Amino acid sequence: MTTTPELSSITVEGGPGTITPGPRSVNAVVVGEDGLARPAWAAVDPMLREYYDTEWGMPVRDEQGIYERISLEAFQAGLSWATILRKRPAFRRAFAEFHPETVAAYTEADVERLLGDAGIVRNKLKVRAAITNAKATIALRGDGGLVNFVWSFQPAATPAPLSLGDIPTRSPESVALSKALRKKGFAFVGPTTMYALMEAIGILDTHLLDSHRRSSSGVWPHT
Structure with a gap:
């Protein structure tokens, strides 16, 4: 799901969403065998590389996608x-593909089921937050909807980082x-987590300037 993790410590906050790492690398980009430049955190692990190349930072403009x-x-x-x-x-199976109506109707029995599911993160507060946020997502439909609400916070400009250290963790x-x-x-929508969300769904473009993904979302002009 930015903040970009160093190779040895991939701790992205928000995620899909931001990639907020722990220690930051001072390296700008790593050029892969395919000739494409990526930040170090996306250059080694095939799963993270695929996520970086195809999803992270691309616009998400549907309710279910943003709720997920x-x-x-x-x-x-x-x-x-990671x-x-x-x-x-496993999260998608457990939360019915993050269909808001379905999750909003989850009962205490569902909470217990989820807490017994080893495939997901079994944290009661976070499980309850997912249910709470499904209900809040439905309620927002009467106020323009989650998509318009979240995208209304798009800033006038986006960062132009040369290195991972140039990328903020909140704004x-x-x-x-x-x-x-x-x-x-x-619930569980703190400023750093929301910055990660904004990076992940294309509201911000925090790809490094030398990355092959910079300005690829169509949201921001080439910089």
Whole structure:
């Protein structure tokens, strides 16, 4: 699911969503055998490389997609993004492909079922937050919907990082989005997690300037 993890410590916050790492590498990009330049965190692990090349930073403009990513970003808190990405198929099975109506109707029996599912992150607060956020997502339909709500916090400019150390972990917009979502009843939507979300779904472009993915989303002009 930015903040970009160093090879030895892939701890992306938010994730799918941001990639917020632990220690940051000072390296700019690594050129792969295919001749394409990527940040170090996406240059070795095939799973992370595929995610970086095809999904991270591409626009997500459907309710179910954004709800899923908010949920996964919450589950990632305190863990590595690689862990969440490997468990993503299990998360989708456990949460009915993140269909908001289905998850919003989950009962205490479902909570216990989820806490017994070794395929996902078994954290009661995070499980309950996913259910809470499904209900909040449905409620937002009367106020323009989750997609319009989240994308309304797109800033006027996006970072232009030359190295991972140039990438922020929060912004005034992510702070504002966090506060606004909390007022709408969402949980586990802190400013850093929301910055990761904004990176993951294309609201921001924090690809390094030398990366082959820079300006590939169509949201931001080439820089």
